[in-house]
Amino acid sequence: MLSKRIIPCLDVKDGRTVKGVNFVDLRDAGDPVELAWQYSQQGADELVFLDIAATHEKRKTTLDMVKAVARQVNIPFTIGGGISELKDAEALLNAGADKISINSAAVRRPELINELANAFGVQFVVVAVDTKHLPHGDFVHLNGGRIPTEIQTQHWIKEAESRGAGEILLTSMDKDGTKSGFDYILLKEINDRVTIPVIASGGAGNEQDFIDVFQKSDVDAALAASVFHYGEILIPELKALLKQNNIAVRI
Amino acid sequence: MIGIVNYGAGNIFSLTSALERLNIQYGMINQESDFDLYEKIIIPGVGHAGTAMQKLTESGLVPAIKALKKPVLGICVGMQLITSYSEEGNSDLLDIIPVKTLRFKEEVSHKVPHMGWNQIYPENDSPIFSKIAPGTYFYFVHSYFIEFNPKFTAATCNYGIKFSAGIQKDNFYAVQFHPEKSGEAGEQLLKNFANL
Helix, strand or coil: CCCCEEEEEEEEECCEECCCCCCCCCCCCCCHHHHHHHHHHHCCCCEEEEECCCCCCCHHHHHHHHHHHHHHCCCCEEEECCCCCHHHHHHHHHCCCCEEEECHHHHHCCHHHHHHHHHHCHHHEEEEEEEEEECCEEEEEECCCCEEEEEEHHHHHHHHHHHCCCEEEEEECCCCCCCCCCCHHHHHHHHHHCCCCEEEECCCCCHHHHHHHHHHHCCCEEEECHHHHCCCCCHHHHHHHHHHCCCCCCC | CEEEECCCCCCCHHHHHHHHHCCCCEEEECCHHHHHHCCEEEECCCCCHHHHHHHHHHHCCHHHHHCCCCCEEEECHHHHHHCCEECHHHEECCCCCCCEEEECCCCCCCCCCEEEEEEEEECCCCHHHCCCCCCEEEEEEECEEEECCCCCEEEEEECCCEEEEEEEECCEEEECCCHHHCHHHHHHHHHHHHCC
């Protein structure tokens, strides 16, 4: 049976991981390779790296990091941040990235999804969507949730799918950072509408939140950052608990 | 030493990295005479099977591949190339193992691509699945699958339908998942191939 995936997300800047990471046996919490390796040993199914300060000048630093991760880590990983052209994506593919994640660039120029899917295959293209509830519906937001658009989240996701997105990474900006659980209702609504995998993001606070997101919305994967980095949730324990709750996980 | 058929179908950095982690020596096959340099051959591949077949044909390596008596391992689209035919682009392929590559039917309950970790069940005692227990998880990313065949299937996987996660005929082996991305299980499979 296809397992549900647990995905730690790492923010990187200038080729180094940022945000506090609190692993006891870590020699260098800023080293993305060591962190990625640790997570792969703990049973993470996949990793996402978000380059939070991606610029053209710093592209080479990111590529060096991607290569270093690909050399050492035996699970798939996705790179997001600052990808707006085919050549950005191609360089990441050649450096060993399994997938790339695009967000604002796809909203600004949706044809980018078609171009990437045609050039590298749909499996390579993750479309990340930041969404917020507003009184008149759910709307796509840009730049980490700061800039609202008039694009309805549900419509945008269907469009992204039809243009060649291979996967949707849906972050609820209402939930992100609150540790109050994932947005099960919206996730279920989206998950029921598409025939590509959906990754839930935003709101993970405890182990029950992961049980709930899989049981209530049936998404394919759940992503979180701080609960893993600070050791509040340990992946082996989380997966054992998911399994006890009859959720298919790789152990 | 393993030779990797270098015909321009996708990135092989992850594959060569995995071989390096396992201390398995490898080199690239760019022309027919290069086949003599290696004891075993890997045919990698990602993307569109029809396009990959076209590139392989243009490389001029097809007759030499078909004539190989050394162990050969096809990975992902490299596996599909070894079959007769793919529904992707309605393409005729190498026809080394007489099975077909078909498209998954899209359903909300079984999304396409089939992406993620799924369990495999070895069949027919194929040596590349040695020391790999039934139910072991491997990492898959694909929209087309190779039909189950009682004779040639070396491992099965279920995704709405039972399909071939691995196939074998004589010295030709192939796997649909990505061993280079499948954690320790994938490393075991690469070691099994290297030790054939």
